Amino acid sequence: MSLLVQKFGGSSVADVAAITRVARRVVDTHRAGHEVAVVVSAMGDTTDELLDLAAAVNPGPPPEREMDMLLTAGERISMALLAMAIEHHGVRARSFTGEQAGMRTDRSHGRARLLDVTPDRVRRTLDEGAVAIVAGFQGVSEDEDVTTLGRGGSDTTAVALAAALHADVCEIYTDVDGIFTADPRIVPAASRITRLTVEETLEMAAQGAKILHLRAVEYARRYDVPIHVRSSFSDAEGTWILVGRPLTSHLEDDMEDPLISGIAHEMSLGKITVVGLPDIPGTAAAVISAVGAVGVSIDMIVQNVSTSREGTSDISFTLPVEDGQRAVAAVQAMQHQIGFVDTHYSSQIGKLSLVGAGLRSNPTVAGRLFAALAEAGVNILMISTSEIRISVITDQDRLAEAVRVVHTAFHLDAETPAVVHGGTGR
Template structure:
């Protein structure tokens, strides 16, 4: 019997009506001759509410206790969905991440998967049951409850699909697939039938919220094709897969466009360290403490040395600013820098496309398009299939729409489906 792993995000199970709709879809899948493993996120804004509650009662919020708190959201969803399935006559059982043997390292809040055992899932499937698993969590090698970071229910689904040799891994969310841009910013964005793992990795890394970066990375490394689709319409969505997988729906062998998407991100801040001595070891002294504090640095620019000093600018998640700024100011004093500034009012816009590898002039066209619209570029970063620029946040919509049009991505009509709330 084919095995399908289905993951449902927070908006998909946000209230009792949505929960019952998900149960009906799972029951439909089961009754059509499939074994089903379901991974669920917390309901709606449950995780945000728990974080807010923790902030109200604690200034320190120890990582271990935060993981104990936050894992409850997914457990609630798993239990409720299992109840809804029983009402539909589907024999189902819910499990926590630790119960199914998702073993992680000991980093609370950002744990990495070490092993997926899955014995209890296999036994439940053999007994004819649908299994419903709380996403985003596991148990560490030190036998502590851990979480794997926001969006990690996607990672749970990918890891289970791999461990159980599933025939498909479906990621249900509040959009109908992966788009060429965020339809809330670029109304003429179009849904993509398929995206390569490499392109999706770049999109996720550049700020796309459709799939979590680590889930895509895991899926690519283990060859787990992902089908991103909507739990509101149930229509076919976007396949994320290896480019040579031409036998899946929506992946007909056609020449891929040069640019697949325009990705926007407003979740980063820019930090500049002024008057840094231009000598060996200074950059290491700055970025090693940030890495030790689990601060993920994105773009880095170092100016040309003048009179033996230089300026170093970098971007990082705004959510980590409180931790990072304290570290940077301390290190700046130790290395003899003259000052530290930061800017929260920035945005990042990225072009992503596998066709860049064989198409010269993409960067020049991007820069000319932005220049013609009066958009000033503050920082630039590139990979073989991505070009990212940082600009003032007020220029984000103009830049994204202009680039989307310039590279021939417009659909010709505004996106008409209901859109989720902007986060």
């Protein structure tokens, strides 16, 4: 008998028909002799609808504590309805909030991090032969306030629960048949990836691939949790995320890994350029520290010696577009102290990232990437690399085309179009 944690995203529990379909899958797994713990997201667009309600009653920034209280209602609805549907099929089920499931977090409302997971009540429910259902995306702080883990946080809940229960596998169910070489919504010819290393998955998640929450992959690597990404709409094999623990025998290493595993992209980025920084030690640190002090995470950074002002340099960096104005204000507040000339901000950029273990040993990859973009007339604004990734920043309105041409240039196109059962990717 295996212990499985199954996570179902919003599109998988979007309505009564979807919840009924999920209930049948859970019941079938349970009757096959497995212990089953389930993690659910809010139904469909419930979270967005709750955000709209909050904006209607409070157009300004709402109190973060109350926003967490509001948003966690969505998962509570899903867990209770799924428990009822499973009971209807003759299997006992019990639902738990994040707090009841032992998800302890820090005090950061809206972006809380897990500090401890003690799923005692979940374990007792499984020991009694019932299915345990846990509300994803949420926990409780040491002040006993409800907290949320950020958008996509149900993935992290599922992996953390699997680690705490010593589950054999964490199954992430979504509305596509696994992880693809690119987003099948913009590249219909994307191919399903049968397996990825955890390092490749981390890079793809960090660079904008929406199929898995970045912190969930980090948690899986730290606690050695195998992940199986599958569709709740079909019985396709899906994608295995390889960690230290051995998986099934048919996933033995090939003689040579593929050159490129996939292409990730991110549409919603901003770019700040600080012009005319004094070209002396400490000025770049002052700029980056000012941004970090207001809680904004920076992605790519490029610094160049200015060609128009002797003794100065320009520094550009990218960040989430929703944090753009806050970061600009923080930098501008330091202008007199640092002594730079000006700041420029753009919210119309995107990022394309080529990911694959084969990049380590193949020197032709970068040339092929840049040639494909040049042939399509796509201008590159910034470049960043790692051992298994090459990322480029380009204009947002050319990003989808860039992904398609690069996908074709690296011979990743499948013969038949990918199937998208839902519309969100979760």
